[in-house]
Amino acid sequence: xxxxxxxxxxxxxxxxxxxxxxxxxxxxxxxxxxxxxxxxxxxxxxxxxxxxxxxxxxxxxxxxxxxxxxxxxxxxxxxxxxxxxxxxxxxxxxxxxxxxxxxxxxxxxxxxxxxxxxxxxxxxxxxxxxxxxxxxxxxxxxxxxxxxxxxxxxxxxxxxxxxxxxxxxxxxxxxxxxxxxxxxxxxxxxxxxxxxxxxxxxxxxxxxxxxxxxxxxxxxxxxxxxxxxxxxxxxxxxxxxxxxxxxxxxxxxxxxxxxxxxxxxxxxxxxxxxxxxxxxxxxxxxxxxxxxxxxxxxxxxxxxxxxxxxxxxxxxxxxxxxxxx
Numbered sequence: 001x002x003x004x005x006x007x008x009x010x011x012x013x014x015x016x017x018x019x020x021x022x023x024x025x026x027x028x029x030x031x032x033x034x035x036x037x038x039x040x041x042x043x044x045x046x047x048x049x050x051x052x053x054x055x056x057x058x059x060x061x062x063x064x065x066x067x068x069x070x071x072x073x074x075x076x077x078x079x080x081x082x083x084x085x086x087x088x089x090x091x092x093x094x095x096x097x098x099x100x101x102x103x104x105x106x107x108x109x110x111x112x113x114x115x116x117x118x119x120x121x122x123x124x125x126x127x128x129x130x131x132x133x134x135x136x137x138x139x140x141x142x143x144x145x146x147x148x149x150x151x152x153x154x155x156x157x158x159x160x161x162x163x164x165x166x167x168x169x170x171x172x173x174x175x176x177x178x179x180x181x182x183x184x185x186x187x188x189x190x191x192x193x194x195x196x197x198x199x200x201x202x203x204x205x206x207x208x209x210x211x212x213x214x215x216x217x218x219x220x221x222x223x224x225x226x227x228x229x230x231x232x233x234x235x236x237x238x239x240x241x242x243x244x245x246x247x248x249x250x251x252x253x254x255x256x257x258x259x260x261x262x263x264x265x266x267x268x269x270x271x272x273x274x275x276x277x278x279x280x281x282x283x284x285x286x287x288x289x290x291x292x293x294x295x296x297x298x299x300x301x302x303x304x305x306x307x308x309x310x311x312x313x314x315x316x317x318x319x320x321x322x323x324x325x
Contacts, residue, residue, distance in 0.1 A: 030109075104232075203260070218240060263275070264285065
């Protein structure tokens, strides 16, 4: 049975049971898995419940056997509904409720709010956007009432709002085995010798679960989930995502050909920030800041405000000393 049909069947069963959704959360192709969560009101017993259904486990017509319920405190529901009501008027226009990345067909999250006989549908890719912070508590509430194995997924979805993860709008997502697949089939450009570009790969390093690369002064960020075999690609120039530069970076990852960045700590107004650093150029420190190539002026910095964390060849220290003489 297709996932869409399963969802329709779930809705029919709920209607028969006189259980009406207040919040629906449908998670599609999230690391190749699919889930349905819902905050429901049961009209027959006048109580609220959270329903959890692992969509992929359903392989028969007996869908209800896969329903996992947990009752929820009425006060918690009332608080959430009141919070939502105050914000929803800002989202009357449908286009304001869609933050999906059109280039990625996995990690899809669809949330529906049923309130005062209206449905507000919100659509996002992978993460809850910061500007939709008002949805944090409703989503967290749902996950609090489902099996503990869903905890890791909840943390990932909510990580941007919690500032535990930098948001990267990945431009392409490939279903492939990075280590075993023939990656050339994903890069048609390689069939045309005139379009093949061999670039200078100056830096490549895995940091916090992502590969950061600098090739011909372009920043590429590669994320790979080995269990789900999903490869996400970001490039500061979206036209280069399927170029031979990206293929060259992926090949270097497969061959374990890492070229570490310099690492620096910058002290600014009693705050400390760590950066991946590319070097020094014209009185400026070249760094990756908020997943973008950026510069920090050295003319306004004192030596004690720049701490080198990693410089195996002492190259950065020498250039920094010259620039700050």
